[in-house]
Amino acid sequence: MPTVPGIDVSYWNSGIDWPKVRATGQRFVMIKATEGETYTDPTFNDHWIGAKPAGLLRGAYCFFHPNMDPKKQAARFISVVKAVNDNGELPHALDLEVPEGASKDKIIANAKIWLDQVEQAFGRKPFIYSSVSFLEANFSELGGGPPAWAKDYPLWLAWYPNQYTPGMNPLLPRGWFQWTIWQYSDKGNVNGINAKVDMDLFNGTLDDLYKFAGAQAPAQAPVSHSVAAGDSFEAIANKYGLTVRELVGANPQLLKIGDKLTVPVPVAIPQESGGSSGSGGGGGSSSAPKRTYTVKAGDTLTVIAVKFGVTVPAIVSANNLPDANKISVGQVLVIP
Numbered sequence: 001m002p003t004v005p006g007i008d009v010s011y012w013n014s015g016i017d018w019p020k021v022r023a024t025g026q027r028f029v030m031i032k033a034t035e036g037e038t039y040t041d042p043t044f045n046d047h048w049i050g051a052k053p054a055g056l057l058r059g060a061y062c063f064f065h066p067n068m069d070p071k072k073q074a075a076r077f078i079s080v081v082k083a084v085n086d087n088g089e090l091p092h093a094l095d096l097e098v099p100e101g102a103s104k105d106k107i108i109a110n111a112k113i114w115l116d117q118v119e120q121a122f123g124r125k126p127f128i129y130s131s132v133s134f135l136e137a138n139f140s141e142l143g144g145g146p147p148a149w150a151k152d153y154p155l156w157l158a159w160y161p162n163q164y165t166p167g168m169n170p171l172l173p174r175g176w177f178q179w180t181i182w183q184y185s186d187k188g189n190v191n192g193i194n195a196k197v198d199m200d201l202f203n204g205t206l207d208d209l210y211k212f213a214g215a216q217a218p219a220q221a222p223v224s225h226s227v228a229a230g231d232s233f234e235a236i237a238n239k240y241g242l243t244v245r246e247l248v249g250a251n252p253q254l255l256k257i258g259d260k261l262t263v264p265v266p267v268a269i270p271q272e273s274g275g276s277s278g279s280g281g282g283g284g285s286s287s288a289p290k291r292t293y294t295v296k297a298g299d300t301l302t303v304i305a306v307k308f309g310v311t312v313p314a315i316v317s318a319n320n321l322p323d324a325n326k327i328s329v330g331q332v333l334v335i336p
Contacts, residue, residue: 006026006191009198011043019192024192032095034062036064036073050148059089063097091125094114094126096139108139125154143175160184161184186199292332
């Protein structure tokens with residue numbers, strides 16, 4: 001099942017280094033803008049403005065209070081997002097988490113008022129964000145399913161498995177049959193963010209994500225980087241918001257001081273398949289056929305690892321190499 005990784009952030013994730021985040025593979029971000037009738041997240045503008053040049057697709061969300069006026073909450077959200085003169089790429093989202101003692105009928109009715117008002121302002125249907133337990137307990141009608149109109153809105157579902165495994169699907173609440181984004185953890189670690197962060201997956205390929213967002217990859221030209229003392233592929237990739245694979249793919253040569261590197265445009269790319277993540281087929285890796293690679297002039301373990309989507313330690317372990325910095329031309333390596 002193809003998916004594209006992303007995150008969602010708020011005040012608790014302030015001071016983000018967005019190029020580093022993008023270099024970890026994240027391709028989209030949902031950003032908290034408002035809560036209730038009067039609160040604006042003080043980091044919204046920084047997050048919104050910082051994520052765009054790093055190549056992440058963006059949407060904003062409102063933490064909704066069912067017992068507050070839904071029209072005032074929508075007006076606050078619309079005002080804050082419109083103030084940055086950039087409506088983003090992804091649909092915005094209604095965050096349903098707290099019932100506050102309100103009846104199901106009130107929660108559903110007030111949510112629909114907010115959704116209608118925000119749709120009118122931005123021209124597309126927002127996400128409904130919520131958890132399995134909240135939707136089943138507080139957003140259901142007779143028979144246990146959601147209101148009939150809910151199927152017209154993309155679902156951003158929060159459901160945390162005991163242990164997330166790449167390729168798995170979330171548990172869907174009764175009456176819901178499709179998810180668009182799945183928030184699978186609230187304890188993620190992402191380079192560039194000095195706090196735990198919510199981890200998400202888009203349900204589809206990169207092309208699907210861009211079509212869903214109604215966006216196109218930035219039509220910028222690559223830039224040039226002069227290699228300085230102490231530079232590494234990882235450091236340069238972090239600086240420009242690229243994955244190491246993208247950078248090495250554009251510059252297969254070894255790094256030497258004074259080299260001019262082509263830095264490709266940082267756009268969203270599909271989640272890497274294969275590699276050492278253990279995605280897919282649960283166990284049984286020992287039965288897979290061995291891959292081998294013959295070392296060529298100029299190769300390093302880093303370049304080879306990037307080429308095959310594995311890690312340097314994995315190659316070292318598979319070949320019992322005594323020194324990761326010493327490989328020779330003509331040497332045949334097993335690629336795990």
